[in-house]
Amino acid sequence: MPSCIALIVAAGSGERFGSELPKQYLSLAGQPLVRRAIEAFRGHPAVSGVLVVYQPAHRALYDQATQGLGLPEPVPGGATRQDSGRLGLERLAAWPGGAPDYVLIHDAARPLVDAETISRVVAALEHAPAAIAAVQVIDTLKKWVDGFTAGTVDRSCLWRAQTPQGFRFSAILEAHRRLAGAGLTDDAAVAEAAGLPVALVPGSPDNIKVTTPIDLERAHRLLGGGVPDIRTGLGFDVHRFAPGDFVTLCGVRVPHSQSLEGHSDADVALHALTDALLGAISAGDIGSHFPPSDPQWRGVDSTVFLRHAVALVRARGGVIGHVDVTLICERPKVGPHRAAMVERLAEVLEVEPGRVSVKATTTEKLGFTGREEGIAAQAIATVVLLCP
Numbered sequence: 001m002p003s004c005i006a007l008i009v010a011a012g013s014g015e016r017f018g019s020e021l022p023k024q025y026l027s028l029a030g031q032p033l034v035r036r037a038i039e040a041f042r043g044h045p046a047v048s049g050v051l052v053v054y055q056p057a058h059r060a061l062y063d064q065a066t067q068g069l070g071l072p073e074p075v076p077g078g079a080t081r082q083d084s085g086r087l088g089l090e091r092l093a094a095w096p097g098g099a100p101d102y103v104l105i106h107d108a109a110r111p112l113v114d115a116e117t118i119s120r121v122v123a124a125l126e127h128a129p130a131a132i133a134a135v136q137v138i139d140t141l142k143k144w145v146d147g148f149t150a151g152t153v154d155r156s157c158l159w160r161a162q163t164p165q166g167f168r169f170s171a172i173l174e175a176h177r178r179l180a181g182a183g184l185t186d187d188a189a190v191a192e193a194a195g196l197p198v199a200l201v202p203g204s205p206d207n208i209k210v211t212t213p214i215d216l217e218r219a220h221r222l223l224g225g226g227v228p229d230i231r232t233g234l235g236f237d238v239h240r241f242a243p244g245d246f247v248t249l250c251g252v253r254v255p256h257s258q259s260l261e262g263h264s265d266a267d268v269a270l271h272a273l274t275d276a277l278l279g280a281i282s283a284g285d286i287g288s289h290f291p292p293s294d295p296q297w298r299g300v301d302s303t304v305f306l307r308h309a310v311a312l313v314r315a316r317g318g319v320i321g322h323v324d325v326t327l328i329c330e331r332p333k334v335g336p337h338r339a340a341m342v343e344r345l346a347e348v349l350e351v352e353p354g355r356v357s358v359k360a361t362t363t364e365k366l367g368f369t370g371r372e373e374g375i376a377a378q379a380i381a382t383v384v385l386l387c388p
């Protein structure tokens with residue numbers, strides 16, 4: 001049997017995921033992503049060893065995530081995915097006992113890789129110098145030009161590349177050396193550029209790459225992971241009317257016979273919603289993050305506050321499941337602006353509009369809102385914590 005080492009690349013920074021903890025060290029049903037990826041290969045009969053490419057700045061996280069696995073000293077990665085691959089291969093070139101016959105390069109960010117996919121890639125290396133797991137594109141593909149379709153693309157020969165990507169070792173080492181710095185995003189592209197034939201074998205639709213928090217939620221579901229940690233937060237705010245000719249509600253300018261008074265733009269709905277999100281992650285309230293006494297918030301666009309709360313939710317490993325805002329006022333009428341408000345909130349929250357609700361009610365002319373002295377808003381937010 002040919003010797004085969006799995007090289008797990010885990011030296012990225014997870015910019016798009018946006019969590020404080022780099023995504024490869026986040027927990028998925030109790031185990032860090034990188035550990036799940038490692039275990040998939042360690043337990044495979046065709047794989048003789050596993051080596052991880054990591055970021056030295058993450059050393060403590062790496063040690064914790066790989067505790068008890070008895071792995072060889074990890075290799076410091078590079079600034080790009082391509083560099084990290086090459087640096088891992090160079091370490092294997094100097095491997096005690098000789099370089100392996102085969103190498104399987106795999107993203108730490110694909111924790112759900114299955115044994116059958118690994119087997120198919122290894123088997124293909126018997127008749128090709130390179131082989132990658134991939135899945136056929138099933139959606140009809142459209143070309144986009146300025147918001148309109150500019151034709152349908154033939155998808156019959158289009159596949160989405162996954163990892164593992166397997167190679168005969170000396171062929172890929174030479175290709176990587178020759179193409180260093182070419183800015184290629186996977187190792188198959190390095191092989192292709194070097195003229196190596198790359199076989200495609202079926203991967204698995206579940207072998208997803210965790211790029212954003214939504215992917216981690218999906219991975220959790222695919223694992224049949226237990227009940228997610230769902231949090232809710234409630235927000236409430238009031239602003240009084242003052243002379244003027246418009247109000248800002250849910251980030252939308254609404255013409256009115258009065259304005260709202262406040263130290264910022266007085267967007268009562270965004271303030272309630274910001275508090276709801278902060279409440280869901282137990283992170284204080286809007287006043288503790290943006291004190292009204294601080295002159296820098298005077299007249300500021302309240303989406304600044306909401307974006308800050310969204311960033312805190314992400315940093316906590318959370319995903320916004322849903323938000324529901326209720327405006328309480330006799331006037332202005334909210335109905336004609338509701339669609340614009342939903343769209344604006346979805347944009348600021350970075351969620352699809354189906355996860356946003358805006359409602360309005362009067363208080364039958366009762367109380368301060370009934371007397372048109374001001375506007376009140378309530379909001380409730382549901383946040384799913386993926387890494388409790």
Ligand code: CTP
Nearest residue numbers: 010011012013014015016079080081084108109
């Ligand atoms: N990777 C790496 N070295 C790099 C960049 C990426 O080893 N310089 C690894 C990542 O850790 C990940 C895999 O390559 O396991 C796939 O990359 P990607 O999903 O893009 O992860 P990141 O680069 O960390 O994320 P982002 O692009 O959002 O910053």
Ligand code: MG
Nearest residue numbers: 012013014081
């Ligand atoms: Mg990347």
